[in-house]
Amino acid sequence: MKRSGKYLSLTTRLVFIVSLFFSMYVFAMFQGGTVSWTIFYMVTPFLLYSIALFLYPLSVLKVKRSIRSKTIEKGGKLHVTLHITRSFPFPLLYTTISEKWDDARVIESVPQTKQFFIFGFKKEIEWSYEVDKLPRGQYTIEGLEVEIADFFGWIQKRSFIELKDSILVFPNTTSMHYVPIDAQYDRGSLLSPYSLVxxxxxxxxxxxxxxxxxxxxxxxxxxxxxxxxxxKEFEDRQSEDLVVLLDGRVSDTFEEQVELTASLIEEASSQQASIAFVSTGEEITVFPFIHSAEQLNEVFVHLAKIKPVSVNDMKLIARSTFSALAGSVIVVTGKPDAAFIQTVNHVTTSMKSVICFVVVDKLQAVSTELQQQVAYAKSKGIAVHLLSRKQFSDAFKEVSSL
Structure with missing residues (x-):
């Protein structure tokens, strides 16, 4: 219906232009005189251009998009270059090109996604723009909308060129000093099957x-x-596996939780630690082995896409989730309420130890409710430590000292 409505409107405009052309011609014929014919000849080129623009097919426009990097960190710059070409050099005057993103926030916050051109007789133009400070997430550029108009706006044509590209914005990571948890030399009595470092x-x-x-x-x-x-052969330092559990519920510090999780996993992986990752949300996602760069990338893709969910939408963690895992668990959360702590305590009974990082905003005082939640978690044998963003770099030190 929308397309037919636009076509009808455009056809009506063409009828108006043609009627105006013949009306002025008839007026000049009957009125005569230099003034009447001068006006007719002056307006005729504009009217003929409008008619020609109506007949000009926008399908001749071909677009190629170049993106410097389709994966960037949160807050980074996205560099996009568009190449628009055509085979027939029809004089296009007022041309507006705009990128269509699936997230309206990008279009509203970045005016550079829309550009005005005077195409002229050129067969090719290039347009580059940058998007600053993209929040973490997955974005899709659906395509390009081209709008052309004549001198007086009598004829306005729009065409959407589908050209999809997906952009991933990874969470920021903090450089950490890695300290193994409960590490021991192979002279100990309990050995894990993996060399931690x-x-x-x-x-x-x-x-x-x-x-x-x-x-x-x-x-x-x-x-x-x-x-x-x-x-050279070195002595291996052994330890149980390390499992990082991300609380996927909505919280005021959810973005910081994702960044802390990414930092913990990246640092442990770079030190060849045996690490696994579990995230909660609408679905429970488990990455049991993170040993290679490809596996680490899969985790970061998941962390880029993950969105917080309400308590009602979150799937309960089953004890079987941890049945194939062993060692210590690091829980990253922003709300260590009793229900969540009880669930964690129930499903991690087979694990050696449970350590909970509660991410807080340093600008806000710790509430009485949070203090009570921390006390409850400690009463269940869970080591709890409050971390603000500035303390992320010492996270492993805090773990080893708990």
Missing amino acids: KDTTMATGVRDYQAGDRVTWIHWKSFARTQNLMT
């Missing part, structure tokens, strides 16, 4: 070089004597 200050021997060994591990003295590459 190698202590490169304690070489216990040498072995033949294998593909993938770091250059810094090569034993150069042995190479000088034997001309064979040998790699």
Whole structure:
């Protein structure tokens, strides 16, 4: 209905222009005189251009979009370049091009997504714009809307060119100093099947070089004597697996919770720790192994897309979620209420220890309610620590000291 309404309106405008053309011609014929014919000849080019613009097909416009990077961190800049080409050099005067995003907030906050051109006889134009400070999330550019008009706005034509691109804005991460949790040397009685981190200050021997060994591990003295590459062997520091659990409920500090979670996982992964990730929400999502860059990227994609849900919409965590996991659990939340703590305590009975990070706004005083919630969690054997954004860098230190 909308398309037919637009077409009818455009056709009505054409009828008006044609009627105006013949009316002025008839007036000049009957009235005669230099003035009448001068007015007719002056207006005729504009009327003919409007008629030609009505017949000009916008389908000849071809658009190519170039995005410097489709994955950026929260608050980063998105650089977009559009190349608009056409095969027929019809003189386009007033041309407006605007990008259509699926999130109206981007269009409202970024005026650069709309641009006015005088195309002229050019066959190609290029337009670049930047979007600053995009919040975390997934965005889709649906396409491009092109609008052209004649001199007086008698003929206005619009065309939507579908050209989809997806943008991911990852959460910011904070650089941390990694400290293993309950780490012990392999002389201990309880060993985990994974090496949490190698202590490169304690070489216990040498072995033949294998593909993938770091250059810094090569034993150069042995190479000088034997001309064979040998790699130092180090004592492994062992620990149970580390599981990070993100509370997906709506809270005032949800974005900070996501950033803390991303920072914990990134730092532990960079230190070759055995780490898993569980997020709650409308669905319970589990990443049981985060050992490779590809697996880490999958986690960050999930953290970029995740949205908080209300308590009523959140799916309950089942005990089976942690049945294949072991070791210590780090819970990241903004609301450690009794119901949530009871659920965590129930489903993590098989885990060695549970540590809860409560993300708070440093500008606000800790409420009496939150103090009561923290006291309740501690009474259930859960170690609790309040963290503001500025304290994220010392998160692992806080864990090891709890």
